[in-house]
Amino acid sequence: MADEEGAAVSVDDLAYDALLEWIADEVAPYVGEGRVADYIPALAQVSPDRFGLALATVDGRLYGVGDYRERFSLQSISKVYSLALVMARDDGRLRGRVGVEPSGNAFNSLIQLEYERGIPRNPFINAGALVVTDLLHTLTGDAAGAVLDFLRSEADDHTVTIDGAVAASEAEHGDLNLALAHFMAAYGNIENPVDVAADHYFRHCSIAMSCAETALATLFLARHGVRADGSRLLPVLGAKRVNALMMTCGAYDAAGEFAFRVGLPAKSGVGGGIVAVVPGRAALCVWSPGLDQHGNSVAGVEALDRFTTATGWSVF
Amino acid sequence: MADEEGAAVSVDDLAYDALLEWIADEVAPYVGEGRVADYIPALAQVSPDRFGLALATVDGRLYGVGDYRERFSLQSISKVYSLALVMARDDGRLRGRVGVEPSGNAFNSLIQLEYERGIPRNPFINAGALVVTDLLHTLTGDAAGAVLDFLRSEADDHTVTIDGAVAASEAEHGDLNLALAHFMAAYGNIENPVDVAADHYFRHCSIAMSCAETALATLFLARHGVRADGSRLLPVLGAKRVNALMMTCGAYDAAGEFAFRVGLPAKSGVGGGIVAVVPGRAALCVWSPGLDQHGNSVAGVEALDRFTTATGWSVF
Amino acid sequence: MADEEGAAVSVDDLAYDALLEWIADEVAPYVGEGRVADYIPALAQVSPDRFGLALATVDGRLYGVGDYRERFSLQSISKVYSLALVMARDDGRLRGRVGVEPSGNAFNSLIQLEYERGIPRNPFINAGALVVTDLLHTLTGDAAGAVLDFLRSEADDHTVTIDGAVAASEAEHGDLNLALAHFMAAYGNIENPVDVAADHYFRHCSIAMSCAETALATLFLARHGVRADGSRLLPVLGAKRVNALMMTCGAYDAAGEFAFRVGLPAKSGVGGGIVAVVPGRAALCVWSPGLDQHGNSVAGVEALDRFTTATGWSVF
């Protein structure tokens, strides 16, 4: 593996399967650590001892270890795809309604909205993702359906679906997101009825996919915007921008720490998943339900840290 | 140049000089735009029509265009070097005293310090750089001297010096920084006398260097921690971390926008300079005194945007 | 009238009618100044040239000038009565759910709720009044009805009613209040369904009364808790507490300025009304629709300022 004082080992020399096995061994002590998301019953039931890791390369190979075929709830990871789908359709309209700056910290979520008159700081905080979903709904007539169709297509598996129990549970415990949505509506930044926008948001966050499927579905960002079928979803600059947003805003209030340790564009979800992009090379997805205080998978962060340290594939 | 819909042009095909000339032509309309920093007289006197751009590659070549040999005031760019010098000496001690997260926005500078009991959010906001300077002073006995020595050595020019008029002017108009320093001292996070720490901070920010010198002095971050003389300043992971911090926190309150447009680790200063790192390849420095509302050089951002778009050398 | 340098003129010497006429003359230049509330159409239609002032004394006399018999929308003034009705029934339960401190300024409304985990700072900011209404609804089964019944009884006029057009308009433009209510519900501080609590809040704010009726209905606070029929609504300490809250929190973000100028417990509403209490002596209500930047009636504040300066009846 890489020598901290020396140059990174060439990845050409690595057997990927062996690498993933080594990572799984290394992070085994962390699996089960942290706290499984329990704000809705459907998520709280997931066993904390799960761990899966999948690597999909731009030349079409897929590697995996552990529970990498088991589906989990995407949660905030789905915000990457709704964002990409909106940018593909009407990037300009989005720019006026959502910023691109890191949010500082959790504490600032509402003050920021108030201070900046209803314009969320970036598309990955909940307020921003609600606006993205609202605009995607306006553009497609079915925001959650558009995200689902895209993911089914990229993962090449039409059994991918929305977990209805999770979606219902999100809606039932959705006061905080409804507060954000009503607040933005007061400033004219939600154009569909608040309950419609929120419903589509809750639903695309409740899509269940495996690490393997999620890595495959995220390859378009490693391919600079090109989908699995070879068609282009985003221009090169558009893919660069999504990656940049993932780097600066993708790990909740710990984006700086994540960039500092892992150094890849990534997006985490409270379901315990983290998807990461190695531009030009690969996409990874890791899953383990125990979360740290910021909402990022404990074992997941450890795994990605080891991955970039071993391969030298950090963008820095 | 690069086709937005296609792959980036190979940089191997580019004549660097021609590339820099093209960029200088492209951004000429932006030179003179924005507002020259005027909070101290010494900076306000600089002519707004200056523009320089230098590129230093890890294999030792240096390219430049425009006023790339003219010295300007580093200002916040110097925070990169004081940080690296502290990390090289006592990284652990620094971690407890300064965070690594983006600060959200200017508005939050003091509330954040208050909310987090005197721990600055990252080493590039003024409060964080004051703590870094304070620790560097403890570790070396002469913080400003340590930064100056390092820069002279890397730039291979012992005429690099602190502009005494700028430093005196900073001290005279330093109430805001003194407020930050006293506030942190109240929480025990400044260990030297406040006026000593502030003085060394004002002085290393007042170092004057040219684009050529600054690009050379920043190459150690492109070389994953290795200095001009081949010795190692930082471990590979240390250099990665400085780069990550530059990416997430280097452009004041516009770090997200900068990552979004340019996609390189970078640090700007209100003297109009911006230094950027292409890990493994090169360091760039651009200078033009007109600043946008966030304090970043207008023509400088335009130049770096064109550079990464043309070369595809963004990390994303 | 009072000599600023000397003692206040004894009110025994004043003919109240002459005093009110003098005040009306004095403030005539201010009537029409400011901006009529226009966030809902029903309020925007009110003519800005209205001015009424009524004084009700604890010994049963009523004086008035101008449009003091014309009904206007109570808006936030109704928060005084819902608060008193809850304190009369279950003061202890209220104390755990709403604070008694001034809110600082408008800017802090949401940050405060977030920082203090869903506990509104006082019962007169919208968030606090929503909690009061929610609790009144739990205690009575009909919060808006309870407020209406109380006001009809105290004003001795059973034609007092809820303006249905205003209430409907409030609900239609109620996103900000729904945001606050959902946010508090997320912290468990709204116990009825959010839309039910909000509906009763919108309705009691939409009660229409005249200055004469409002002054009469507020006399219980001047009588230290005793209602028009001689029965006690609140203990002496309870009435003192409502008066104290009106003094420190009754004039939106200008409570300090109001105390500074007028020096009486008071509550204003964006309908242009202000009710004030002279403990032990009288209650006043003034109405003029033009509002200052804080939402307080311009001519209303001027009138109350002159009233306390002339009579020396400020509590200070």
Next chain:
Amino acid sequence: MADEEGAAVSVDDLAYDALLEWIADEVAPYVGEGRVADYIPALAQVSPDRFGLALATVDGRLYGVGDYRERFSLQSISKVYSLALVMARDDGRLRGRVGVEPSGNAFNSLIQLEYERGIPRNPFINAGALVVTDLLHTLTGDAAGAVLDFLRSEADDHTVTIDGAVAASEAEHGDLNLALAHFMAAYGNIENPVDVAADHYFRHCSIAMSCAETALATLFLARHGVRADGSRLLPVLGAKRVNALMMTCGAYDAAGEFAFRVGLPAKSGVGGGIVAVVPGRAALCVWSPGLDQHGNSVAGVEALDRFTTATGWSVF
């Protein structure tokens, strides 16, 4: 004493000495509770079991109980006198530099200064008192001396003095106040050198007086502006305004709670003293060093609560 459900007992019927004795008995269990201010050694040495209470009436009588002749450190109580002295000299100039609104809570002190560009919210928060002291220094050439002279004269005791040990200790631990002062200086709201303004502030806060002396020195506010020698310091409206500020901003972040419980204009200090005004009738000073979480004397608040409940002398 007063019956909560009935009218207050007439104070004419009370023997004041008996009343004060009764209060001292009632609050004895609270004496020693709370925490003695320990941010500077000089204050930390005071015995927590002290309790004194003095009442001075406008007709010239003085009553006391317990340690009412023992001197303690005025601390923030001195802000009342520096404010009155500035208002007497140049009220208009003060209005542009300090607000009159409650500050919300401690948390907001710096954000408020930042948000409102260096204008403190009111004259009783430290930032505001620093501006008042700065202006008093400009107007008199010796701010601390002006406060001391005034207090000696009103208390009729020329042995009242500044405790040099406390003042030195304040200066040594003054980083937070220096931070505030430099921050305001950055916005042009401190006109003397920061260290001069801060030094005079530290010194007038370090004046030591007894409850008896403090009650006498505060009678000018009960006399609507008239000093002990019959001369007028402030116009009637000026005294009313100081009283109003004490009511809305006098008890740190618990001004609302204090108004709610006690209902008198008052100012507390971390030395354990609280001075209160009964307009037209009397001034009180209570002292007991144990502080609650807001910095107000635990036994002191209890004593004033009982005083107003028993006498019915609350302004509400």
